[in-house]
Every structure is written in C-alpha cells, then in structure tokens.
Amino acid sequence: MFFRRFALALALLGFPVSAPAGTPPVTIYDTFQFGTGDPDAAPLGQVGSFDFQAAYPFTAPAGALSLDSITVSLWTDVDVNTPNGDWLLRLRENDDATDEPGAVLEEWTLQNTATPGATTIHEFVSVVRPTFVADERYWVNMKTVPGSGFAAWNGSQANTTDMFSARQGSLNPDWMAPSTPYLLALVTVVPEPGQSLLLAAGAAVLAVFARRGRRG
Numbered sequence: 001m002f003f004r005r006f007a008l009a010l011a012l013l014g015f016p017v018s019a020p021a022g023t024p025p026v027t028i029y030d031t032f033q034f035g036t037g038d039p040d041a042a043p044l045g046q047v048g049s050f051d052f053q054a055a056y057p058f059t060a061p062a063g064a065l066s067l068d069s070i071t072v073s074l075w076t077d078v079d080v081n082t083p084n085g086d087w088l089l090r091l092r093e094n095d096d097a098t099d100e101p102g103a104v105l106e107e108w109t110l111q112n113t114a115t116p117g118a119t120t121i122h123e124f125v126s127v128v129r130p131t132f133v134a135d136e137r138y139w140v141n142m143k144t145v146p147g148s149g150f151a152a153w154n155g156s157q158a159n160t161t162d163m164f165s166a167r168q169g170s171l172n173p174d175w176m177a178p179s180t181p182y183l184l185a186l187v188t189v190v191p192e193p194g195q196s197l198l199l200a201a202g203a204a205v206l207a208v209f210a211r212r213g214r215r216g
Helices: 002-012 193-215
Strands: 026-030 041-047 050-059 065-075 087-095 100-110 119-125 137-144 150-160 164-166 180-183 185-191
Touching: 050 180, 050 185, 065 087, 065 137, 100 119, 100 137, 137 150
Parallel strands: 041 137
Antiparallel strands: 026 185, 041 050, 041 150, 050 137, 050 164, 065 119, 065 150, 065 185, 087 100, 087 137, 150 180
C-alpha cells in the first residue's frame, strides 16, 4: 500500500516511477564455487525399503528479495536396470521449533530423461516468487517423485555437516546430519517489485532536483 501511494504521489507531481525493466538476478547462495569434481552424491529415491531425500540450508541476506531460481546438479544411476527417478525439488522454510525443514514455499518436478551415469545441471525457475525474510534460514530439499525410482544430488569438493538426509520420503522424516560434501546448489533472487519501484522513484526525484539545481 505504501509503495502504491508513494508512486501515485510522484506520478501526480510528474515524476516517472516505473520500475527498471529486466532487473538481473543476484546470486545469494552458491556451492558450485567449491568445485564439481567430487564423485560423491546424496542418494534420492527408492533403494530397497528406503526412500531417500536430502536437504541443505542457506540464510537469506538483507533486503526485500524474492526467489528467481534454484539450480542443482543431479545424477542418474549407471545401472540400466534401475528405474530413473524423476526429480522433485522443494524450497522450504525453517521450522524454528526443530531447526529442520518446515513448510513448503514452492515445489517443482522434472522428468528424468538423462542417460545412465549422466549429470544434469538444471535451473528450476520460480513461478510463485516467494519472498525471503532477512537472516532467516531456508532449505533446498531434493527427493524423487514417489514411485519413480532412484537418482542422486551431486556434491562438491568441500565438506560440510549442515546437510540433512533421511531414509523416508515424507515431509517430516527422521532427519540425519551426516558429514558429506556441500551439495551443488545455486540460489538467485530479484528485488521485490515494490523495492525496485521505490528505488527507481527515488532516483527519478534526485535526477529532477539535480537538473533544477543546475538551472538555478
């Protein structure tokens, strides 16, 4: 409401207030920087009686930001007799009571058509555009579509103990925290439209007053 009123007031004064078009996404989390040569990976999907999944946390930076996309590196089993699991990605809030993955903010699926043993780097583009809260923890949660088969989430060359894995495919499984490579993920965001509008409007006001100052 504040942004709309501010924009209307500026428009009535004759100031241009449209947000800049094509604002480029900003990376707020990137484990690809640690290198992609480690063959280790987190299992996803059905193996015997288990249904594996994995989740990795990141903290949102300051600013009014909404999700642009999440890019992950995925792997397909070399065993041609093992069904290739279709990937299921979730962005989740942090459950402050348990400090584990909580409510789902957005969910994507991707059909696995890769050849056995192949790596797929895929960008999941946000449609919902959930807004991040500064300094809050969020989770990138990967599994396979129930009943589709097995796959894996590739790791990097650096290790961490922050990753969670589980042997059940439910939303609230018994999470474990093994020592494993950083799972390969890249999260990009864009400023919220209101913030972009305010920044653009502010810049317009300063530009007009600067021109008037030069003429005076």
